[in-house]
Amino acid sequence: MSGKMRAKMIDGALCINTSELCEMLSVHRNTLAQWVKAGMPKKANGWYSLKDTVNWVMDNRGVKKTPDNEEEMTLSQQKLFYEAKLKEQQAESATHKNEISKGEYIRREDVVSELQRFFTTLRRSMGGYSRKIAMEIAPYLEPDQVRIIEQNITDTTNAALLQLSVRGVYDAKK
Incomplete structure (x- = not known):
């Protein structure tokens, strides 16, 4: 670009031409044209204010990842933001x-x-073991004992099952 002017002052603002801006931002001319349609400021045909352009790119091209509220986003940012959210939800669903x-x-059923x-x-199994223990100890103790x-084993078992069914935790009494 030896013969072509790359920068000049327009209305007191330092402006650069399209080729230099594309090179500086590492974007294609078509991307730049889309940004202009989306509202990027332009000083003259083929010339862009360096300061205004950098500010617009920072505000509109993802420097702010998550704005505090929707009012701070432009319509294109809102669209991009919600499309990204939709894609995340679709990926999660898939x-x-x-x-x-x-x-x-x-x-669940x-x-x-x-x-x-x-x-x-479980309840039926635990309800029967008090009788089994009583049968095992019967030859060694009096029938009343x-x-x-x-009865003590049955009461303790029922209390444990009741606690488990209500709170999901059994706290043994000391």
Whole structure:
């Protein structure tokens, strides 16, 4: 660019030509034309104020990653921001669907049904072991003592199951 002027003063502002601006910003001429359509300031045909252009690029081309509110964003920034959010949600949804298809997630109804079946079996099993212990110790103790021990085991078991069903935690009494 030996013969062509690369910079000049227009209305008191230092301006550079299109070629220099494209080189400085590392963008193609078409990108620059799109930015002009989006509102980038232009001093004259083929000339751009260096200060105004740099400020516009910083404000409109992603220097501010997440603005505090929508009012600070231009319409093109809002569009870009919400398109990015949409793409994130779509990617997350696709990932979730893939995990479901791989069997990494189980339907809620299946889990509830299986847990109900499990806890019913647990309750029946725990309810029967007081009788089994009473039968084991019966030859060594008086019948009244065996009934008291069996009742204590049944009461403790029922209290534990009740605590587990209400709060999900068992706190043994000392």
